[in-house]
Amino acid sequence: MGPLSGVRVLEFGMAVAGPHACKLLAFMGAEVIKVESITHLDMLRRAGVDAEKGAKILALRPGEPLPPGVMLDTFVSNTTQLNKLGIALDLTRPEAVELAKRLAARSDVVVENFRAKVMEEYGLDYPVLREINPNLIMLSTSLAGKTGPEREYLGYMEIFGALGGPGHLTGYPDGPPTWIRFSMDTMSAVSAASAIVTALIHKQRTGEGQYIDYSSCEGAVCLIGDALLDYAMNRRDQSRQGNLDDYMAPHNCYCCQGDDKWVSIVIGTDEEWNAFCDAIGNPEWTTDERFSDAYSRWQNQQQMDKLIQEWTMNYTHYEVMDILQKAGVAAVPSFNSPEIWGDPHLDARGLTVIVDHVTLGAQPVSAPPWKLSRTPAEITAAGPTLGQHNEYVFGELLGLSQEEISSLVNKGVIR
Amino acid sequence: MAETTALDGVKVVELCNLAAGPYCTKLMADLGAEVIKVEKPGVGDEARSRGPFLNDIPHPERSALFLYLNTNKMGITLNIDTKKGKALFKELIGGVDILVEDKPPGMLADLGLGYEVLSELNPSLVMTSITPFGQTGPYKDYKAYPLNSFHSGAEGFITPTGDPFPDRPPLKVARFAGEYEVGIHSMLATLAALYYQRATGLGQQVDVSKQEALIDINTYELLAYPYVGWFPNRATVLNPLGGIMPAKDGYGHLAMYEEVQWDNLAKLMGNPEWTKDELFTNPDVRRQRSDEVNEHLAEWTRAHTKYEIYHEGQKAGVATGAYQTPEEIMDSEQLKSRGFFAELDHPEVGRITYPTAPYRFSKTPWHGRRAAPLLGEHNEEIYHKRLGYSKEGLARLRGLGVV
Numbered sequence: 001m002g003p004l005s006g007v008r009v010l011e012f013g014m015a016v017a018g019p020h021a022c023k024l025l026a027f028m029g030a031e032v033i034k035v036e037s038i039t040h041l042d043m044l045r046r047a048g049v050d051a052e053k054g055a056k057i058l059a060l061r062p063g064e065p066l067p068p069g070v071m072l073d074t075f076v077s078n079t080t081q082l083n084k085l086g087i088a089l090d091l092t093r094p095e096a097v098e099l100a101k102r103l104a105a106r107s108d109v110v111v112e113n114f115r116a117k118v119m120e121e122y123g124l125d126y127p128v129l130r131e132i133n134p135n136l137i138m139l140s141t142s143l144a145g146k147t148g149p150e151r152e153y154l155g156y157m158e159i160f161g162a163l164g165g166p167g168h169l170t171g172y173p174d175g176p177p178t179w180i181r182f183s184m185d186t187m188s189a190v191s192a193a194s195a196i197v198t199a200l201i202h203k204q205r206t207g208e209g210q211y212i213d214y215s216s217c218e219g220a221v222c223l224i225g226d227a228l229l230d231y232a233m234n235r236r237d238q239s240r241q242g243n244l245d246d247y248m249a250p251h252n253c254y255c256c257q258g259d260d261k262w263v264s265i266v267i268g269t270d271e272e273w274n275a276f277c278d279a280i281g282n283p284e285w286t287t288d289e290r291f292s293d294a295y296s297r298w299q300n301q302q303q304m305d306k307l308i309q310e311w312t313m314n315y316t317h318y319e320v321m322d323i324l325q326k327a328g329v330a331a332v333p334s335f336n337s338p339e340i341w342g343d344p345h346l347d348a349r350g351l352t353v354i355v356d357h358v359t360l361g362a363q364p365v366s367a368p369p370w371k372l373s374r375t376p377a378e379i380t381a382a383g384p385t386l387g388q389h390n391e392y393v394f395g396e397l398l399g400l401s402q403e404e405i406s407s408l409v410n411k412g413v414i415r
Numbered sequence: 416m417a418e419t420t421a422l423d424g425v426k427v428v429e430l431c432n433l434a435a436g437p438y439c440t441k442l443m444a445d446l447g448a449e450v451i452k453v454e455k456p457g458v459g460d461e462a463r464s465r466g467p468f469l470n471d472i473p474h475p476e477r478s479a480l481f482l483y484l485n486t487n488k489m490g491i492t493l494n495i496d497t498k499k500g501k502a503l504f505k506e507l508i509g510g511v512d513i514l515v516e517d518k519p520p521g522m523l524a525d526l527g528l529g530y531e532v533l534s535e536l537n538p539s540l541v542m543t544s545i546t547p548f549g550q551t552g553p554y555k556d557y558k559a560y561p562l563n564s565f566h567s568g569a570e571g572f573i574t575p576t577g578d579p580f581p582d583r584p585p586l587k588v589a590r591f592a593g594e595y596e597v598g599i600h601s602m603l604a605t606l607a608a609l610y611y612q613r614a615t616g617l618g619q620q621v622d623v624s625k626q627e628a629l630i631d632i633n634t635y636e637l638l639a640y641p642y643v644g645w646f647p648n649r650a651t652v653l654n655p656l657g658g659i660m661p662a663k664d665g666y667g668h669l670a671m672y673e674e675v676q677w678d679n680l681a682k683l684m685g686n687p688e689w690t691k692d693e694l695f696t697n698p699d700v701r702r703q704r705s706d707e708v709n710e711h712l713a714e715w716t717r718a719h720t721k722y723e724i725y726h727e728g729q730k731a732g733v734a735t736g737a738y739q740t741p742e743e744i745m746d747s748e749q750l751k752s753r754g755f756f757a758e759l760d761h762p763e764v765g766r767i768t769y770p771t772a773p774y775r776f777s778k779t780p781w782h783g784r785r786a787a788p789l790l791g792e793h794n795e796e797i798y799h800k801r802l803g804y805s806k807e808g809l810a811r812l813r814g815l816g817v818v
Contacts, residue, residue: 003611016635028607043672059698061674075642076635145775148752153729155670158658159736162668163725167659168738169589171575177666177738178575179652179659180588182635187596188773190632194603195774197610198446202421202779204613210778218755218773223592225770227741229479230467232767237742243562243586246466251562253571253584260648262585264571266560321557330558332547334566334585336648337640340630345554349627364641369631370604371549374619375611377604 002029003375007200010100010107011035011084012124015043016157016182017141017216018113019080020189025109025196026083027368027377033107033393034081035100036386037090038066038415044077045386046070073359078383082355082365086384087393088415091122095413102398104129108203109196110138116152126211135209137199141192145215155216157185164220169227171240178240188219249294249301250276253334254312256320262334263317265308265324270294272329279327280311357382390414420447421779425609426511428453429488430495432461434561434591435625436517436545437484438598439605443513444487445772445781451507451797452485452788456492456816459790460485469764475790476763480591482787486759486769490788491797492818499817501527506802508533508540512612513605517545520555530620540618541608545601549624559625565593568629569637577658578649585649593629600628655705659738660716660724667716667724668736674698679732684715761786794818 007030013019019034019042026032036042046058058070066072089096101124104110110129112119119125119140126138140146143155144163161167161180170178192214203209221228227238243264245251253262267273270293277286285291285307290300297304312320317333324331333339340346341364353367360382368377394400394414408414425448429440437452437460444450454460462484463475475481494500505528508514514533516523523529530542544550547559547567565571570593571585587593601623608621630637640646652658657669671677681690689711693700701708716724721737728735739747745768750756753775760766764786771781798804798818812818 003607024603056702057672059674061678064674075638079634079638139774144749145753147775148749150729150749154732154734155736156672156734158653158668158670159734162659162666162736162738163744165739165741165744166589166592167668168740170586170592172580172583172586175575175579176659176661178586178588179577179668180574181576181653183570183588183596183632186632186634187599190596190599190603191773194442194599194606195776197603197606198421199776199779201425201606201610201613202423204610205424208778210776212777213775215753215773218750218753218770221744221750221755221770222773223595224589224741225483225595226467226480227590228745228770229483229767231741231745232769233469233477233479233764234467234471235742236467237740238590239740243584245562248560251560253566253586255584260581262566262572264563264566266562268560325557328558330560330563332557332559332563332567334571335569336572337569337637337646340569340637341641345548345552346626346630348552349549349624351627351630365638366630366634367627369600369623369627371622372604372608372619373621374617375608377607 001375002027002377003372004197005029007031007109008107009033009109009111010103012110012112012114012119013042014113016080016185017189017192018111020186021141021193021196022084022111023080023082024190024193027379029375032084033103034084034086034384035089035091036086037088038386039090039092041072041386042077044080045072045074047076048074072386073357073383075360075363078357078360078363079365081383082379083381084384085389085393086387087390088387090412090415091124093413095408095411097123099394099398100124101129101132103393104136105132106397107133108137108200110136111141111196113141115154116142135203135207137196137203137209137212139192139196139212139214141188141214141216143215144217146213157181160184160188160216160220163217165224165227166220169224169238169240172242173240175240184216184220187223188214188216191219244301247298249298250304250308252305254305254309256312256317257315261317263312263320264332264334266330273297275327276324276329279323279329283311353379355379355382358385358388387414419779420782421776422446422448425449425513427451427513427515428507428511430514430516430518431545432517434462434484434594435597435601436515437462438595439543439545439601440488440515441484441486442599442602442772443606447779447782450488451793452488452490453493453504454490454790456494456791456818459492463790474763482761482764483769485787487782487784488788489793489797490791491794492791494817495526495528497815497817499812499815503802503817504528505533505536509536511537512539512541512609514540514542515545515601515605516542520544520546520550534618538618539612539616541605541612541621542618543601543605543621543623545597545623545625547625549627550622561591561594562587564597564625565629567626568593568633570629570633573636573647573649573651575649577652581650596632597623597625597628600631656701656708657712660713662716662721662724663719665721666738667721668738669712669716669724669728670734670736676733683728683731683733757783759783759786762789791818
């Protein structure tokens with residue numbers, strides 16, 4: 001039983017920023033009801049992977065019906081919807097909006113990240129929902145927030161990283177900025193989830209709900225706060241510096257045996273430097289004056305990195321980690337996905353969880369990233385198929401009869 | 416100040432260094448929790464010795480990194496290696512809700528300050544431990560600096576995206592971004608445990624592995640492998656069409672995931688001839704010949720500034736962006752109009768501008784009460800006023816190097 005059991009969340013989510021936040025709350029035991037419709041599907045139900053060119057999204061124009069036989073469950077949609085209940089409601093229909101309002105009245109939290117004005121058009125925006133449920137917590141998450149000149153702008157994860165600054169500060173010093181991907185979406189989801197729990201704690205104490213306006217662009221800006229303070233203090237406009245650090249060297253990734261295998265090595269003290277030299281057999285260059293103290297090593301790190309790499313190239317990245325960690329030096333592979341899913345440490349920590357999805361079958365996913373000793377966060381269910389929990393939510397929760405539900409299905413309200 | 420804060424009355428002790436742990440408790444302090452930061456006498460948090468410093472002159476009270484990560488906290492010094500220091504630490508823990516620490520697994524237990532001992536003293540304590548690999552497992556004692564931790568989470572392997580130099584090493588994302596992400600994750604888990612504590616009176620231990628927090632952050636990149644046997648590397652682009660584009664004065668971004676966005680893009684560019692060809696109109700052809708499409712797009716973007724690409728694109732209904740620098744971010748009308756920046760006074764660096772937080776709470780706003788504490792700034796307040804030590808007693812503790 002997770003720490004948030006007893007909390008009910010109603011999700012009007014799309015892609016990652018809203019849904020991942022709700023998923024984390026569901027990992028913690030909250031009951032999350034995701035509202036979707038065949039006419040307004042979560043875009044990740046159309047997302048897959050193409051082995052050659054990466055992610056692929058089935059292209060559609062607004063109102064265009066899905067091609068027949070298309071699969072509405074994908075590994076990505078399963079992963080964003082773990083532990084959730086799924087219902088199908090066509091919110092363009094007034095009866096559907098009424099049902100959504102009845103659910104909002106019984107929820108502690110509503111989360112939405114639809115495009116600007118969509119919730120208003122449905123008549124499900126905060127002023128309306130607050131009337132129904134005065135102590136509701138509602139969070140909207142969007143590119144730039146719900147106020148200001150850019151409030152209606154539309155953005156995906158790569159735009160968060162571009163506007164927020166991490167894009168500009170990531171890359172080789174002589175290369176372009178970096179198009180940062182899912183991490184910007186999930187980071188803002190984690191942050192939004194933390195805002196929701198904060199509001200739940202306030203509500204626990206005072207009974208009071210509130211509205212939270214989350215900006216993913218600002219979430220990305222907060223990741224480079226120290227660079228902003230550098231500007232505020234020194235008027236220095238920082239740029240890309242690869243893996244390098246302002247003080248420490250060695251501080252980089254080094255090529256190892258195999259195809260595209262790399263290990264990160266960082267040395268922070270003279271003690272670690274001496275241990276490193278011993279571990280690699282004290283080759284002559286390590287006694288060179290250019291590397292005799294921390295300052296010289298930092299100054300001459302380009303040459304030093306080449307010499308270090310001549311050593312790492314003889315070993316696999318796992319071997320380098322073993323050799324150096326035994327000597328007390330920080331060395332960790334730059335892991336890729338196959339390595340993550342096969343790593344003995346992560347296995348021992350229980351990273352891989354297999355869920356049984358209604359249409360996809362057994363699906364591996366990653367476990368909740370925190371271990372709570374008394375109220376463990378858990379994965380209890382695969383992502384729902386579209387409308388999988390209509391019966392429970394409309395029947396048990398809202399008390400609609402079988403006939404009423406069938407009639408709403410026939411009218412296309414539930415679909 | 417009468418302003419309501421969401422975490423009013425929540426008491427936190429922080430025993431952390433550098434970025435991930437301090438960011439976790441900064442987020443709580445900014446939302447109203449009382450955070451007491453415990454630092455080693457004389458040296459303090461490692462972030463104090465890392466810049467950038469005011470005017471680039473090293474000074475423990477003038478580090479931008481430290482100032483950013485410790486807003487709204489109180490600061491005391493305490494040497495927990497001494498017997499008296501341990502006793503004082505226990506006294507402190509007796510009266511708080513949360514301890515956030517980032518020591519190597521087992522270190523606090525060896526000092527007699529492990530969860531067993533502390534929870535005996537204070538059964539409602541939530542103790543969050545943030546370490547590179549977690550409290551258990553074969554790598555638990557491995558050493559990792561922020562760069563190592565970042566690469567342990569597998570985002571380095573795909574950074575930079577669409578790398579034009581595949582023989583160059585994987586990279587970290589901006590400065591300490593990975594550590595901050597871990598800090599956010601830790602804050603979420605800690606507050607969830609606090610929610611439970613408030614309902615039941617029961618505390619617990621929260622084990623956060625930086626590696627696992629970052630794996631969650633990257634889970635959507637990582638899961639393709641178990642499904643299709645394919646995994647991204649630095650040459651991979653998520654969407655081969657558009658993406659990062661050269662502008663007249665830097666870089667813009669074009670993201671088209673929906674057909675209507677392509678329609679809007681054609682209009683935005685003034686419907687040039689090539690947009691009438693199947694190269695543009697047919698999604699499959701477009702994808703197959705993405706290089707050609709991108710060349711055409713770059714022709715248009717090169718003729719525009721990054722802010723033209725961003726604002727005109729957005730107004731036309733395309734998800735466009737601009738790669739902003741810190742200076743441009745500090746100057747952003749959008750951020751300023753939303754009250755994203757706050758000014759705080761600090762005795763050593765004066766009044767400067769800080770970014771606040773990405774959320775606007777309608778009832779319990781972000782609250783800038785004070786800038787980061789000077790080393791030991793609140794010793795008197797905590798030891799004398801809170802724990803009842805006399806001024807002489809405090810002086811003796813100072814003399815003994817405990818405080």
